[in-house]
Amino acid sequence: MHGERFVNDKRKRSGAKNSNEHMVNNCERMVLSEHTKNIRYEIRPLKRADLPSLHALLAENKWYMEMSYLECVFNTDPSGLTVVVKDNGELIGHSGLLAHGDTIVGGGLTIIKDGYRHLGIGKHLFQEQMKAKGDRNGFGNILTNRITFYAPFGLTIMSHIFHFNQGPVDPEFIADVPEGDFEVVSARDMKFDDVIAYDSEIHTVPRPVYISNWAMHQLANTYVALKSGRVVGYGVVRPSDVGYKMHPLYADDPKIAKALFCRLASHIPTGQVMNFAQPIGNEQANAFVVGNKLTSYISMTRVYDKWNIPVDIQRVYSVSTTEFCII
Numbered sequence: 001m002h003g004e005r006f007v008n009d010k011r012k013r014s015g016a017k018n019s020n021e022h023m024v025n026n027c028e029r030m031v032l033s034e035h036t037k038n039i040r041y042e043i044r045p046l047k048r049a050d051l052p053s054l055h056a057l058l059a060e061n062k063w064y065m066e067m068s069y070l071e072c073v074f075n076t077d078p079s080g081l082t083v084v085v086k087d088n089g090e091l092i093g094h095s096g097l098l099a100h101g102d103t104i105v106g107g108g109l110t111i112i113k114d115g116y117r118h119l120g121i122g123k124h125l126f127q128e129q130m131k132a133k134g135d136r137n138g139f140g141n142i143l144t145n146r147i148t149f150y151a152p153f154g155l156t157i158m159s160h161i162f163h164f165n166q167g168p169v170d171p172e173f174i175a176d177v178p179e180g181d182f183e184v185v186s187a188r189d190m191k192f193d194d195v196i197a198y199d200s201e202i203h204t205v206p207r208p209v210y211i212s213n214w215a216m217h218q219l220a221n222t223y224v225a226l227k228s229g230r231v232v233g234y235g236v237v238r239p240s241d242v243g244y245k246m247h248p249l250y251a252d253d254p255k256i257a258k259a260l261f262c263r264l265a266s267h268i269p270t271g272q273v274m275n276f277a278q279p280i281g282n283e284q285a286n287a288f289v290v291g292n293k294l295t296s297y298i299s300m301t302r303v304y305d306k307w308n309i310p311v312d313i314q315r316v317y318s319v320s321t322t323e324f325c326i327i
Helices: 013-026 048-060 067-076 121-133 144-153 171-175 192-203 208-215 254-265 283-291
Strands: 007-009 040-045 081-086 091-100 104-107 109-112 137-143 157-167 183-186 221-227 230-239 244-251 274-279 295-304 316-318
Touching (some): 040 091, 048 067, 048 091, 067 091, 067 208, 081 121, 109 121, 137 144, 137 157, 144 295, 183 254, 244 254, 283 316
Antiparallel strands (some): 007 104, 221 230
16 A cells, blocks of 8 residues: 555454564565566565665655654564565565554555556565454555545445644644643653553553653653543644654543643744644544644545444544554
8 A cells, every 4th residue: 555554453462473473484585576577675574774764765755754753663563564675775665563462453654665666566565464464353544535446455444534734833823722620731740651541541452652652752742631630631742854743632622632732832843834633523623723724635534344443533633643553
């Protein structure tokens, strides 16, 4: 899936182990592209030393995933991350699966370098990932205008739609900070286990390693809303290769969400853009986009192949990532 995201629900830990063994065993050999006899490549596990080359490949195709994000995913679990490498060492493709505990494994961007597409390499990579997926419930973030393309792969159960937006924060919007029977504090001033528990409610599956790597990174500004000592929302803003990402923004009600939004946005320097990806089923999240005059660049639909995984969209104002995770 060039430029698409793919995720799958993992039902058996032992099955995932066998799938990972398949990926390792199948990547030890060089193969020829099925449409040309002069491109030799292998599909093998991603190594930490590959991250700069992967980052460059993504940037070349305007998929802006900062190095610290790639490191976050790699540090969480590198076992399902794969690359396509030519016999001269050039990295020309990538796809990946990321495990979240014992029941879910998420997939990220699948990409083939321009100049090597339509040669069967991407098809080979996708086939290997499908073998690793096995019979588990698969779901992906598909460009909304390409849903029919993936129907033959069984990805036909549509869930939520979200938009990827970008633009500067409106100073007047964030100057109007709501107040209420809650307080907003830095995540560094409290027990982060409480944030992990709240995140698990919304994500539906615990992901303590991933969200700790993301939210407690040295570049992250993470704030938590508390009501009588109980977590009722949190959000993260971090610098990206282009502007800043506000991923995620979760809250129990619109007033708390805006208070968090305002605090997070205060860390975005004047003149820098904000990246914000909201599920369009959340009207208040849509209002944040309109209120800041953000530009919507991409519409993506979550599609499953076996069953839907329900998420409380009304508590999701911006997703945690557009790859690898449920929301």
